[in-house]
Amino acid sequence: MKGSKKHIALAIASFFLLTLVLTGCATSNVPTDIASGKTMKVAFPWSPASLDPHGSNSWEVMRSGTGETLVRLNDQLEPIRWLAKEWKQEDETSWVFKLEEQVNFHNGNAMDANSVKESLLRSLEKNQKANDLLQIEEIEVLTANELKIVTKKPNSALIAHLADPSTIIVDVTTIEDKNTYPASTGAFKIKQFNKDESLLVERNEDYWGEQALLSEVKINYIADGNTRLLALQSGEVDAATDIPIDNISILEKDEKIEVLTAPSLRTHMLLFNMNSPLFEVVNHRKVIDRVIPRGEIVSKVMMGHGTVANSPFSDILPFGKVERNEEKQSIEQLMTQGGWQKNSIGIWEKQGKPFEVTMLSFPQRPELSVMAEIIQGRLVNEGIKVNIRQVENIDDALEKEDWDLSMYSMLTAHTGDPQYFLNVFYRSDSQANVSHYVSNSLDSTVNQLNETTEITSRNQLAVQAQETINADLPQSFIVHPKTVFGVRKEVQGFIPDPIEYYYIHSQIDVHE
């Protein structure tokens, strides 16, 4: 009996060992060998579906440090030279650009006015957003390093919009070639791309600017925020972006890791449906706006990693410093002016109908749902019933469902310029005007902005537009969240940039 048990135990142990060996053998070795030299490993949340710099994943391509545009944004979010060393506006619609000389693409081909033209034309052909931003009528090659761009109508934001990643300059002959990666001009070039997994970029030895200090950067795509945090803690990656706010306290206790934050150009807001019978009345919008505890939301929901929003644009922008109109009348005064009275249970009602609203929220940004609940609680205390409805696709729900209020989040000035957002989100005839806000005065200000080139005047017009928005209150702006990064202390030169695609640059380094 004892002997047979021993045999069974031995058989089980052997089976277990065999299984372990087989489990190990089942894995293939994905060839991601990292060459000798200094390598930095970074974790980003979103993996590009393709490396086409003019496709829908242009941001991710730009983030890899491989792509460059004619213009870039400095730390003041102003457009400065990059592949274009200077430019001059000839008339309302024509601009002449002088390109940097001695610039080669990653495949060794020289970048000149012709290749830049081809690249921009492809961008316009493949990316409708590039069309909307640039509004280009014609591109003319003047000399080997000079280019003339003519816009369909006056587009004063052209220079800032040329910093958009959809306009990355690339040797177009390499994009459709299945045997190679797109050849751009950045400090790093693509070495290996494993879809959904990682992107390995290596130093571009032929770079026209300052040579990269690192020999390679490996970008790991980790969608789950907790896994990004654990990968950083385990040393598997040297830096991670978009750390979930509730994990910051864990990282702060870790001596090997530094927590960095950058103000973002994003705005979390509460939309009013101005087609809803309740919110076509400005006083009702003012009541809701007054109740929102912005300071509490910043400190408790955002854990201090955000700033109170007074307007659609972040206050780090030169045109973002706008005061919010503090309503002087009390909630009671605002409500009673409209004929509302509190009933026996403290709810405002008119002609027997309670003040009851539907608020939409969505799960993709969990902090917005928490904010919705806080606002709901405050409104209930003030006698307004709020029914929160979670929807999977917020844009679809805003278009097709009945709603009064909705949580929303937008990147409002991704090129450091207000023109695109004001045109698309606020113009009375725009379909993306989700609040159904109609204002002739704002339309006229935006038209003026479109035609004004002088920066100070443009900023003034943007402020004027925001003042109109704040007076009419189609939305209540709540918070400008900060982006949180976790960086291991060995990393030098990591700049928490408000622009989400300049994280990897040539002067970033890792000290062993």
Add this chain to the structure above:
Amino acid sequence: MIRFCCERIFQLIVVMFCVSTFTFILLRLSPGDPASILLSMNDVPASEEALTNLRIELGLTESLWSQYVQWLIDVFTGQWGTSYVSKEPVIDELLRRLPATLELATAGLLVMVSITFIMGIGTAIFSNGYLDRLGQFMALLGSSIPSFWLAFILIYIFSVQYGWLPPMGRSNWKNLVLPAVTLGVGMGTVYARVLRANMIELMNQNFVKAAKARGLSKSRILVFQVLKHAFLPIVTMLGTSFAFMLGGSIIIESIFAWPGLGKYIIDAISLRDYPVIQGYVIFASFLFVSIHILVDIIYVLLDPRLRVS
């Protein structure tokens, strides 16, 4: 046997056709405009012109019927449509991710089978002893611990605390260990209890008593008489679990940043990449039905009584 296989293959074709058509209709009825989702991927609003142009480019302005016919043509021409996001043939996108999912499913199955065998046989032999109680506790734990929680605990212990195993990715064999264990532990401990119960029941059967009377050793009886019969119900369970794992373990792949089908399909659903979702449904239904056919065949091979019936 040939007739049996032909019948099952016919069933496979019918099931795949019905499931894919049903999915096509459901997707079109479900909320979400792919053009609007694609254009606002970075939370920058899109213009009406951009939306209209993209809808035309993706064929979304065509009638439902012509979209369906176009999709059927795509399926039969072998490309299964083109992904809205990557602009590449769906079949290529699915096949590119299949090896990762196959690796994970196979490793997960091996862990699951190992646990089932080791714990099932061990606890059956030492029933009501300490090992049996431990097995009972493990089964309770395995079935009640959510897999995402187990995944994070394993990463914390083996990656953050000890640094033995990587927390994510698919660079070498070490990357496979944690996701495979997470995948296999939960079901393995439960199946072990099923195997134990079957074995204990069979050990009291007359044919086992007769074998003992003939002087066969206990290990021989266990392996060649009891285990063979006790394993039959487990085959179905393992088959179903394997099919699920081959379809992509969505949570595990997301947590461990494993570039397989599960993670891919979740992204495709959130971006309303219709051709990818439809292609995946055909692929998953093919897997499920094929594995069930395989299980039926194994059943027939293992149990001669079924061959007669």
